[in-house]
Amino acid sequence: xxxxxGEMTVESGHVNPLGSSATSDLFQILRDGKPRTRxxxxxxxxxxxxxxxxxxDALMRLGLVGAIGDAVSTGGRPxxxxxxxxxxxxxxxxxxxxxxxxxxISDLTGRILAEEAAPIPVSEGPERVLSWVAATGxxxxxxxxxxxxxxxxxxxGVPGPVEHSTGRPANPPIMPGWDRFDIPGRLQATFAVxxxxxxxxxxxxxxxxxxxxxxxxxxxxxxxxxxIGSGVISGGxxxxxxxxxxxxxxxxxxxxxxxxxxxCGNRGCLEALASGRALAKAMTASGxxxxxxxxxxxxxxxxxxxxxxxxxxxxxxxxxxLTTCVSLxxxxxxxxxxxxxxxxxxxxxxxxxxxxxxxxxLATEHLQITQSRVGPDAGVLGACMxxxxxxxxxxxxxxxxxxxx
Ligand SMILES: [Zn+2]
Numbered sequence: 001x002x003x004x005x006g007e008m009t010v011e012s013g014h015v016n017p018l019g020s021s022a023t024s025d026l027f028q029i030l031r032d033g034k035p036r037t038r039x040x041x042x043x044x045x046x047x048x049x050x051x052x053x054x055x056x057d058a059l060m061r062l063g064l065v066g067a068i069g070d071a072v073s074t075g076g077r078p079x080x081x082x083x084x085x086x087x088x089x090x091x092x093x094x095x096x097x098x099x100x101x102x103x104x105i106s107d108l109t110g111r112i113l114a115e116e117a118a119p120i121p122v123s124e125g126p127e128r129v130l131s132w133v134a135a136t137g138x139x140x141x142x143x144x145x146x147x148x149x150x151x152x153x154x155x156x157g158v159p160g161p162v163e164h165s166t167g168r169p170a171n172p173p174i175m176p177g178w179d180r181f182d183i184p185g186r187l188q189a190t191f192a193v194x195x196x197x198x199x200x201x202x203x204x205x206x207x208x209x210x211x212x213x214x215x216x217x218x219x220x221x222x223x224x225x226x227x228i229g230s231g232v233i234s235g236g237x238x239x240x241x242x243x244x245x246x247x248x249x250x251x252x253x254x255x256x257x258x259x260x261x262x263x264c265g266n267r268g269c270l271e272a273l274a275s276g277r278a279l280a281k282a283m284t285a286s287g288x289x290x291x292x293x294x295x296x297x298x299x300x301x302x303x304x305x306x307x308x309x310x311x312x313x314x315x316x317x318x319x320x321x322l323t324t325c326v327s328l329x330x331x332x333x334x335x336x337x338x339x340x341x342x343x344x345x346x347x348x349x350x351x352x353x354x355x356x357x358x359x360x361x362l363a364t365e366h367l368q369i370t371q372s373r374v375g376p377d378a379g380v381l382g383a384c385m386x387x388x389x390x391x392x393x394x395x396x397x398x399x400x401x402x403x404x405x
C-alpha cells in the first residue's frame with residue numbers, strides 16, 4: 001500500500017509470511033504512535049522477542065523510536081513500551097509563494113516547532129529564494145535546539161508545475177529563472193538529506209487533509225489567489241498525473257469568458273475570469289482601488305456590493321469547472337483556500353450554487369464544500385508532511401538502518 005503522498009508503506013499490523021520482516025516493517029507498525037511492548041510486537045510480527053529487541057535498539061539509535069513509560073504488568077516486572085519518537089528527529093518544510101517564502105521545522109507528526117516567513121517574491125529567482133531557505137532553515141534548527149544531523153528530509157512547494165521525478169520546475173509561468181533549476185541540488189549543498197519538491201497546491205492539499213480531513217480519501221483542494229489551481233487526493237493518494245500537472249484547472253475554458261484573453265495566450269480560461277488578479281483588474285476598471293486578491297477581499301469585507309457580486313460570480317465560474325471534476329472523481333470534500341477564500345461565504349456560496357445544482361444527486365449527497373480550515377499554514381504544513389512521508393517510508397528507513405549498521 002502507499003500513503004497519501006505516494007510513498008510505499010506497509011499496513012500497520014502487517015505480518016510478513018516468511019517471518020523475516022525487516023526493521024523498517026517493525027517501524028511501520030510503530031509509526032501510528034501507539035505504544036507497544038516487545039511481547040505485543042512479537043505477537044504481531046511472529047518474530048522472536050530477542051529479534052524484536054535488536055531491531056528496536058537499531059530504531060532507537062536512529063532517533064525514530066523511543067521507550068515510553070511502563071505497561072501495566074500482569075504481575076512481576078513492568079515491561080517497557082515502545083512507540084514512534086515524535087520529536088526524535090525533525091524535517092524542514094518550505095512554502096514558496098508568488099510573493100512570500102515561509103519555512104518551518106516540524107517533528108515527525110507534523111507539529112510545527114518553529115516557523116519564519118519573509119516577503120521575497122519568487123520572481124527574484126532561485127538563488128535569492130533558496131539562499132534565504134538555507135540560512136533560515138539553519139537558523140530554525142538552532143532555535144529549536146537541533147543540528148543538521150537531526151534533520152531527516154526537506155519538503156518544498158513552489159508556485160508552478162514541477163517534474164516530480166527530478167524536483168525541477170517545468171516551464172513555470174510566474175517563476176522567471178526557475179525553469180529546470182536543480183532545487184534539490186541547491187538545498188543539498190546545505191542540508192545533506194533528501195529534498196522533495198512539489199507544486200504549492202499539492203502541498204496545501206496534503207496539509208489540509210492532514211489537519212482537517214484525516215479520514216477523507218477523496219478530496220479536491222482549490223487554491224484561488226493570483227491564479228487558480230487544485231490538488232487532487234483520490235483513493236487516499238495525491239494524484240500528480242503523468243507529468244505532474246494533474247489538477248491544473250486554471251486554464252479550463254469557461255463559456256462566459258469566451259472573449260477574455262488569458263496570460264497563457266488562450267481566451268476564456270477560468271483564471272482569466274475568476275482569479276484574484278482578474279477580479280482586481282475588473283474592480284480597477286470600474287473605478288475602485290484594487291491591485292491584488294487582498295484588496296478585493298478588503299472591499300468585500302467593507303461591504304462593497306460590486307465586489308461581493310464579482311466574488312460570488314467567480315465562485316459560480318469555479319463551480320462550473322468543479323462540476324466536471326465532481327463527475328470525474330466523486331470527491332467527498334471540496335476545500336477552497338488561497339487569498340480570495342478569505343472573502344468567506346460569498347465565494348463558497350457561488351461554488352455551491354453551481355456544483356449542487358449541476359451535479360448528479362448521488363455525487364453530491366455527502367459532498368461538503370467548505371473554506372480551508374488550516375488557512376495560510378496549509379502550505380508549510382503540507383511541505384513538512386511531504387518530507388515526513390518520504391523520510392519514514394519503508395525504503396528510507398531500511399536505508400538508514402543499513403547506513404547506521
Ligand atoms: Zn489561460
